[in-house]
Amino acid sequence: MEQFKAIISVLWILLLNRNEECSAEEVVLLNSKESQAELGWTSYPSNGWEEISGVDEKYKPIRTYQVCNVMEPSQNNWLQTGWIWRQGGQRIFIELQFTLRDCNSIPGVSGSCKETFNLLYAESDWDLGRVTREDRYSKIDTIAADESFTQGDLGERKMKLNTEVREIGHLNRKGFHLAFQDVGACVALVSVRVYYKRCLSTVQNLAVFPDTVAEAAFSTLVEVRGSCVNNSEVDTDSPPRMHCSAEGEWLVPIGKCSCSAGYEEGHSSCEALLYSSASLHSLCRKSCRLPFLASLHMPGDESQWWEAPLGHSALLKDSLALFKRIYTAGSPARLHFTYGLTSADGWGGRYVLVLGQEDGEWIGADYLWLPLTRAAVAWQP
Numbered sequence: 582m583e584q585f586k587a588i589i590s591v592l593w594i595l596l597l598n599r600n601e602e603c604s605a606e607e608v609v610l611l612n613s614k615e616s617q618a619e620l621g622w623t624s625y626p627s628n629g630w631e632e633i634s635g636v637d638e639k640y641k642p643i644r645t646y647q648v649c650n651v652m653e654p655s656q657n658n659w660l661q662t663g664w665i666w667r668q669g670g671q672r673i674f675i676e677l678q679f680t681l682r683d684c685n686s687i688p689g690v691s692g693s694c695k696e697t698f699n700l701l702y703a704e705s706d707w708d709l710g711r712v713t714r715e716d717r718y719s720k721i722d723t724i725a726a727d728e729s730f731t732q733g734d735l736g737e738r739k740m741k742l743n744t745e746v747r748e749i750g751h752l753n754r755k756g757f758h759l760a761f762q763d764v765g766a767c768v769a770l771v772s773v774r775v776y777y778k779r780c781l782s783t784v785q786n787l788a789v790f791p792d793t794v795a796e797a798a799f800s801t802l803v804e805v806r807g808s809c810v811n812n813s814e815v816d817t818d819s820p821p822r823m824h825c826s827a828e829g830e831w832l833v834p835i836g837k838c839s840c841s842a843g844y845e846e847g848h849s850s851c852e853a854l855l856y857s858s859a860s861l862h863s864l865c866r867k868s869c870r871l872p873f874l875a876s877l878h879m880p881g882d883e884s885q886w887w888e889a890p891l892g893h894s895a896l897l898k899d900s901l902a903l904f905k906r907i908y909t910a911g912s913p914a915r916l917h918f919t920y921g922l923t924s925a926d927g928w929g930g931r932y933v934l935v936l937g938q939e940d941g942e943w944i945g946a947d948y949l950w951l952p953l954t955r956a957a958v959a960w961q962p
Contacts, residue, residue, distance in 0.1 A: 605778045605779070605780065605781075605795070605828055605829025605830050606778065606779050606780075606781045606792075606829060607674075607776040607777075607778055607829075608668065608670065608776055608777050608778070608779055609774065609775070609776045610665050610666065610667065610668065610670070610673070610775045610776055610777070611662065611665050611773060611774065611775040612772075612773075612774045612775075613643070613644060613645075613770075613772055613773045613774070614637065614641075614643050614772045614774070616643075616644050618644075619632060619644060620632060620644050620646070620663075621663070622646065622660055622661060622662050622663065623659075623660070623661040623711045623712075623713070624646070624658075624659070624660050624661075625658075625659055626658065628650070629648050629650065629656075629658025629659065629660070629763065630646045630647070630648045630658055630659075630660040630761070630763065631646065631647060631648065632644060632645070632646050633645055633646075633647060635769075635771070637771060637772070638740060638742060643771070643772070645769055645770055645771050645772075646660055646761075646769070646770045647768065647769035647770070648660075648763045648766070648767075648768060649682065649766075649767035649768070650763075650765065651682075651684070651687055651690045651693060651694040651695075651765055651766070651767050652689070652690060652693065653693060653765075654692075654693040654765070655765075656693075656695075656763060656764050656765040657762070657763075657764065658762070658763040658764075659715065659760055659761070659762055659763075660760065660761040660762075660763075660770075661711075661713055661758055661759070661760045662758055662759045662760070662773065663708065663758070664705065664707065664708035664709065664756050664757075664758055665756050665757055665758065665759070665775055666755060666756040667752055667755065667756050667757065667777070668777075669794050670752075670776075670777030670794060671750060671751070671752065671777065671794060671795065671796050671797040672748060672749075672750045672777060672778070672795060672796065672797040672827060673748060673749050673750070673752065673757075673775060673776075673777050674746055674747075674748050674775070674776050674777065674778070675700065675721070675746065675747045675748065675749070675759065675773070675774075675775050676744065676745075676746045676772070676773075676774040676775075676776075677700070677724065677743075677744070677745050677746075677747075677770065677772070677773060678742055678743065678744050678770075678771040678772035678773075679724075679726070679742075679743055679745075679768055679769060679770050679771055679772075680726075680730055680740060680741060680742060680743065680768070680769045680771065681696060681726035681729045681730070681743065681766060681767065681768045681769075682729060682730060682731075682766070682767035682768070683696070683729035683730065683731050684696055684767075686730075686731035686732050686733075687732075687767065693765055694765055694766070694767070695764050695765040695766045696725060696726065696729060696766055697723050697724060697725045697764075697766060698723075698724055698761055698762060698763050698764065698766050698768055699720060699722075699723055699724070699761070699762040699764070700720070700721045700722055700723075700724050700747060700759070700760075700761060701718040701719060701720050701721060701759070701760040701761075701762060702718065702719060702721055702749055702757050702758065702759050702760070703717045703718045703719070703757060703758045703760070704752060704753065704754040704756075704757045705754050705755075705756060705757065705758065706754050706755045706756070707755075707756075709758055713758070713760075718760050721747050721749060722747050724745055724747075726741075726743045727743050728741040728743060729741065742771060750797030750798070751797045751798075752797075759773070759775070777794065777795070778795045778827075778828060778829030779792055779793060779794045779795055779825075779829050780792065780793045780795065780803075780805075780825035780826075780829050780830065780831050781829075783831060784810065784849040784850075785807065785821070785823060785831070785834050786807075786821055786834060786836070786837035786838060787809060787810050787813045787821075787837060787838035787839065787840065787846060787849070787850075787851065788807025788808060788809055788810070788815075788821030788836075788837065788838050789807055789808045789809075789810060790805050790807045790821075790823050790831065791805070793805050793825040794825075795825055795826065795827050795828065795829045796825075796827055797827070798827060799827045800827070801827055802824035802825065802826055802827075802832065802833070803824060803825040804822055804823075804824055805822065805823055805824070805825055806820065806821065806822055807820075807821035807822065807823065807836075807838070809821070809838035810838065810849065810850055810851060811850070811851065812840060812841050812844045812850075812851040812852075812853075813838040813839060813840050813841060813844070813851045814838060814839055814840075814841055815836075815838050816836055816837050816838065816839060819835065819836035819837065820836045821834075821835070821836040821837055821838055822834075822835045822836055823835070
């Protein structure tokens with residue numbers, strides 16, 4: 582029983598690890614840090630945003646945009662990205678990394694200096710080009726810095742990098758442009774990353790669920806029907822389904838597939854049995870007793886035979902006791918027995934039988950058909 586509990590504990594650990602693997606995937610539509618050449622975004626007026634070369638916090642070369650017209654009032658400087666194809670994404674995330682100068686650290690700017698800038702977007706089915714009307718844009722948010730830098734930070738080469746994430750949803754066109762409106766700040770856009778989330782393809786309850794794009798509404802779950810893996814059949818009373826959340830995570834698994842006759846569940850698949858599954862289940866329903874095992878031959882030592890004087894009425898627990906003796910005696914690299922049985926008193930477990938090779942041929946035996954006189958099991962050093 583303790584061995585069975587240990588097996589169950591390991592299975593739970595494996596299941597937990599598999600759930601972690603089912604986390605959301607971010608499908609990146611734009612990442613300015615990955616550009617090896619000039620970004621070439623549209624800036625107007627010409628004395629506003631300026632593209633320059635710089636380094637990020639890891640001193641990796643990047644392309645950035647900056648503007649710092651804080652001495653002159655009534656600033657209205659626009660920066661427009663290229664057209665971004667949304668690829669079916671419904672809820673788009675925009676991650677901005679930027680630095681912003683503290684107005685109080687700049688002498689003589691009075692009320693002309695600002696410490697915010699605006700983030701906007703415009704939907705379209707094609708590239709709007711380099712001349713775009715401001716009235717086509719919709720405001721997403723006003724972006725402010727959690728930390729602003731001073732002249733002293735510049736002297737000490739401290740980069741107070743801010744990261745802000747905003748999102749847009751319910752898009753109807755094939756793509757969009759982003760725009761950044763400066764109204765008098767001293768700001769540098771270090772990175773612009775645009776992405777959407779999707780639920781990664783996964784296997785759950787012997788059913789395959791494909792990559793699924795998350796919906797725009799936060800409370801919306803997308804129901805997805807699974808397809809049974811090879812050598813399995815759908816449970817007609819409860820077909821496999823899961824739900825993809827707006828955060829790109831699989832939730833609420835319902836239903837399952839079951840391995841076909843002659844197969845058993847392995848690692849997210851159905852593997853061929855070395856014996857008749859139907860006969861095994863039939864035996865269990867009647868008496869939960871195993872057929873007797875005459876002997877096990879260990880190649881390489883002709884003198885070692887394990888007799889099994891259990892007869893045709895061998896109880897499950899007695900057979901398992903014999904198997905334990907064999908395990909302990911020789912410590913084979915491959916010797917597993919598979920019996921998925923539940924006895925009358927409620928004890929249950931799963932054991933795997935893997936037969937090895939001898940002289941290049943598989944050695945196998947059907948433990949469900951009587952009489953069984955001898956079974957040779959290959960040992961590996």
